[in-house]
Amino acid sequence: MEKIAMLGGGSWATALTKILSENGARVDWWLRAKDDVQHLLRTRHNPRYLSSVQFDLNQVYPSTDLEDAIEEADWLVLAVPAAFVQPVLDKLSRDSFKHKRVVSAIKGMIPGKNQLVTDYVAERFRLPRTQLGVIAGPCHAEEVALEKQSYLTIGSPDASLALAFCEMLRNRFVSAHPASDLDGIEYCAVMKNIIALTGGIAHGLGYGDNFLAVLVSNAVQEIRRFLQAINPQPRDLSASAYLGDLLVTAYSQFSRNRTFGSMVGRGYSVKSAQLEMNMIAEGYYAVKSIHELNKKLKVNMPITEAAYNILYEGNAPGAELDVLKEKLR
Template sequence: MAKIFCFCILKTPNDLNEISVIGGGSWATALVKILTENGIFVNWYMRRSEQVRSINSDAVNPDYLSFLKLDNTKIYASDQLDEVLVRSKVILFVVPSAQLDIVCASIPKEALAEKFVITAIKGTVGSNNLLPSAYLAMYFELKDFQQAIIAGPCHAEEIARNKKTYMTLCGPNETFIRKISKGFASSYMQVNYSRDTMGVEYAAIYKNVVGIVCGMAEGLHYGDNFMSVLVANAIDELQRLLCAFGAPNVRLGSSTYLGDLLVTGYSVHSRNRTFGKYLGQGYSVFEARELMGMVTEGYFATKGLMATVLRLGLNLPLLQTAYRVLYNHMAAIDEFKLLERNIK
């Protein structure tokens, strides 16, 4: 027993007093809020120097959640990525999936050899459409015990306002995850544990696609009756997708899977839903992206997931609808007439 115990201890950071956060968006900002509230010192990489100056001087991210005052006595913000990486044993990646490969290209491959890596990204990466955790593991030759992912229905806007939220930390190294969970748990944040890293990551990708489709339905003035059928079919598609990836016994009704899908499909805070609403109202994909003014993960997720689903031979009408509107530039109104016949 003693040998097993020592083995586990070696595969966790000695302490969790500091974390390096890579990314300067609203999700990253919300996570920094939680960590600093729990006494964790955050070394924060932000690409834009004006964000860094604002955080260090005014404790505010001027571009995201600008109403939120952070505790910058526990933050070291910098636009120098190498400087931020070297300061912490635990690295938290919170960048858009489409930018992860670009960020990684600027990091020496040996830089994370002795680090523990947490991923809070919901999308596929690169031309091979890899899961974020799989991409990081391949690129930096990480072992399973070095990685964890954050998932669940966690809108940054609500975390910023201390609204009750349920987060899931996933990964095979339970000792590591139990340790880092203390940095995220609070009176308004409940942290759960799961080992189903792959299933949770794919569910997080797919729910962004559902958000776009639900938004299009709203923009096209479909009512609640149709929306309920749309979401019911989305749940069925998610179940079939997870089964195809070898996870037939997933408890789909948990917050990690269904909770995340529902909040993305229904919430006014959902970027994907808002993006889809613009498409349903008749805006082009380019116009909708310009109106958003920020990254919409579902746009990239749709392309990556469609390529994966085609290889699996699955028929997922909601995903196909999103893909044809986004990448074949079909009119949303025409695609929804077809979708009406393909869902039950």
């Protein structure tokens, strides 16, 4: 039996715990809130996210004790919001991950450090990149809960790690495939949230599907320019781990980044949108990180800059989209 520690109590952590445990893995599930753990132990449901999913407590062991959750694990799956990764993991000793494989399911960057989650983990716990992986879509947790056909890509420079984790995920409604482009997949997962957020702003302002199609087309070019500047290597951005993940996040009703952006476009302040959603929109933090990284790279990134100007400079969404639409082709 594979032993997995799942870190995080959100919808994606819940969906992954469902898949892995139903495929026979033991999952020690770390959640921050004691009330959530007690609810899970009593009802076998996560009270906050995907509450229709029921867990077998002979396979899933909820806990608020982080060290206990990871102690016996062969695999660690990180599924906490990127903004909380450092405060959570800095409580652990530097040797805590020494003989473990670590897979990030986080589609964001470490705020302040402007660092990919896998880069932070490698640095903090002195891990070789061959012990690291990342989960990419296109896949929404809500559709996993409904057991709709879903596709995942596991990126890692170690082919055996990627393939092994794919095998743990595959079932009758989940297809999973390995890939070697760890950095490219992770950066693309970060940037697609920025695009979805900007598309949401446009939707909130009353722009239609025609504009969103052009926005997404230009976004692919923007992502390609950024990846070639920060991590140049041959990659096919039409693959599902890149384009597919971008499309589902930009268009889906389940996309929290699109929802967050739509609220901003309709006139909500950033703070009020965050409070009303009661969920983390990773794109909000990602915009600042990518903007800061691009100060040195100087890549042409009009979509990212428009989002940054709205969210961090306080520019009016309508005026900023008027500028952006003239730059798209």
